[in-house]
Amino acid sequence: MLSKKATCNSHGQDSSYFLGWQEYEKNPYHDSLNPTGIIQMGLAENQLSFDLLESWIAENPDAAGFRRNGESIFRELALFQDYHGLPFFKKALAEFMSDIRGNKVSFDPSKIVLTAGATSANETLMFCLAEAGDAILIPTPYYPGFDRDLKWRTGAEIVPIQCTSSNGFKITPSALEEAYAAAQKRNLTVKAVLVTNPSNPLGTTMTGQELNLLVTFVISKSIHLVSDEIYSGTIFTSPRFTSIIEILNNRTDCYDSDVWNRVHIVYSLSKDLGLPGFRVGAIYSNNGAVIEAATKMSSFGLISSQTQYFLSEILSDKKFTSWYMAENQRRLKKRHDSLVRGLKEAGIRCLGSNAGLFCWVDMRHLLRKNTFEAEIELWKKIVYDVRLNISAGSSCHCAEPGWFRVCFANMTEETLDLSMRRMKEFVASAAAATLRGSSGRWRNLRRLSFADKSWRKKFTTNWVFRLLSSRHCYAADQ
Numbered sequence: 272m273l274s275k276k277a278t279c280n281s282h283g284q285d286s287s288y289f290l291g292w293q294e295y296e297k298n299p300y301h302d303s304l305n306p307t308g309i310i311q312m313g314l315a316e317n318q319l320s321f322d323l324l325e326s327w328i329a330e331n332p333d334a335a336g337f338r339r340n341g342e343s344i345f346r347e348l349a350l351f352q353d354y355h356g357l358p359f360f361k362k363a364l365a366e367f368m369s370d371i372r373g374n375k376v377s378f379d380p381s382k383i384v385l386t387a388g389a390t391s392a393n394e395t396l397m398f399c400l401a402e403a404g405d406a407i408l409i410p411t412p413y414y415p416g417f418d419r420d421l422k423w424r425t426g427a428e429i430v431p432i433q434c435t436s437s438n439g440f441k442i443t444p445s446a447l448e449e450a451y452a453a454a455q456k457r458n459l460t461v462k463a464v465l466v467t468n469p470s471n472p473l474g475t476t477m478t479g480q481e482l483n484l485l486v487t488f489v490i491s492k493s494i495h496l497v498s499d500e501i502y503s504g505t506i507f508t509s510p511r512f513t514s515i516i517e518i519l520n521n522r523t524d525c526y527d528s529d530v531w532n533r534v535h536i537v538y539s540l541s542k543d544l545g546l547p548g549f550r551v552g553a554i555y556s557n558n559g560a561v562i563e564a565a566t567k568m569s570s571f572g573l574i575s576s577q578t579q580y581f582l583s584e585i586l587s588d589k590k591f592t593s594w595y596m597a598e599n600q601r602r603l604k605k606r607h608d609s610l611v612r613g614l615k616e617a618g619i620r621c622l623g624s625n626a627g628l629f630c631w632v633d634m635r636h637l638l639r640k641n642t643f644e645a646e647i648e649l650w651k652k653i654v655y656d657v658r659l660n661i662s663a664g665s666s667c668h669c670a671e672p673g674w675f676r677v678c679f680a681n682m683t684e685e686t687l688d689l690s691m692r693r694m695k696e697f698v699a700s701a702a703a704a705t706l707r708g709s710s711g712r713w714r715n716l717r718r719l720s721f722a723d724k725s726w727r728k729k730f731t732t733n734w735v736f737r738l739l740s741s742r743h744c745y746a747a748d749q
């Protein structure tokens with residue numbers, strides 16, 4: 272017999288987001304061993320700059336070899352178990368976080384709580400701030416893992432702040448007030464607003480206007496604001512990233528305000544350094560009570576001292592980290608541009624974005640109907656027939672059917688090219704089916720389209736032309 276908490280379905284495991292991963296596991300693409308397998312485009316992993324880290328390790332063998340200045344520190348690391356973390360690691364992490372914010376804000380290492388990734392940071396923070404009967408407001412679309420991280424063990428509810436494509440999914444004052452009222456209607460006590468900046472899944476940084484709006488809102492309602500800044504080092508083009516702390520610093524009405532005690536940052540090295548397997552995350556807060564409670568909680572998800580030591584060596588090498596960040600961002604931009612270009616050739620456009628490891632892709636024109644059922648139908652075709660695991664917008668709680676998150680940094684350039692070729696074939700065949708009035712599945716049509724290239728070209732051209740001339744809403748056209 273398991274506990275109610277363990278068996279309740281608020282974990283979100285049955286979302287199409289996780290189902291897609293399961294389908295990928297059953298038939299994973301491999302260039303030589305399984306070239307017709309499913310390509311994983313539903314995983315926000317950054318594999319573009321491993322070679323830089325590997326070169327650093329080769330040049331600094333002490334770091335991974337439990338040695339300091341050539342002397343073994345194995346015993347020291349093996350015995351260390353203070354849940355406050357290694358002081359020199361916290362210092363190195365605090366400075367790294369300032370560096371990636373252009374040193375416009377500084378972080379005090381004593382206000383950092385170390386956690387096993389941002390997953391643990393978000394869940395720990397929620398444990399401190401909310402419980403059953405409480406609500407956290409989150410702008411949609413949002414990272415599907417939040418259902419698990421924020422709701423499952425705390426019993427708190429997520430209430431969506433509905434954002435739409437009409438303004439590029441920006442947060443508006445009315446959307447905030449409506450979410451607050453919706454929570455109250457459900458007899459929930461609103462405890463916090465949680466945002467991801469840059470956004471997963473949008474791949475966009477929040478504007479100063481949005482951030483100021485949020486600060487004003489949490490001041491007026493006397494609630495907390497959590498800013499998950501896990502993608503803060505992935506900004507590959509303008510506008511630059513603005514941390515919520517920078518906004519607080521710049522507002523005169525925040526100088527002596529207790530709002531400082533209610534704004535918390537979540538960070539992790541999973542995305543910026545591409546190290547999700549190392550499980551390194553952090554909570555940053557000015558609130559002493561939150562730091563104290565979260566530090567006690569962190570016993571449940573500590574980072575091993577071996578990992579802390581290794582990473583403190585890398586992060587303290589500032590020459591390396593600044594070069595790494597610049598090079599990684601250059602590679603992210605190149606990859607982002609390839610995806611946007613490939614999709615455009617298939618007549619598909621993306622929301623303009625400047626950060627992250629994914630694009631937010633508009634496939635509304637490919638839906639049979641403007642419904643979430645039609646979105647899942649299309650998603651299934653793309654997973655099973657086209658063999659690309661992308662994430663349906665509904666799994667990110669998007670309010671409009673037809674949007675998908677497509678990741679670009681967890682594969683080689685060749686695999687990305689192949690995925691785009693598959694997508695083009697699919698759109699061409701779907702267009703042909705529409706023009707022929709056929710309701711047959713794409714799989715049946717594919718044989719025809721593959722066999723006759725000139726036929727395919729003709730219909731692709733018609734379809735793409737039709738798409739480009741149709742009126743869709745984009746924040747930017749890239």
Ligand SMILES: Cc1ncc(COP(=O)(O)O)c(C=O)c1O
Nearest residue numbers: 388389390414467471539541547
């Ligand atoms: C917004 C956001 N927060 C948290 C996480 C979890 O990150 P971690 O691997 O550090 O637990 C992710 C991972 O995709 C994410 O996108």
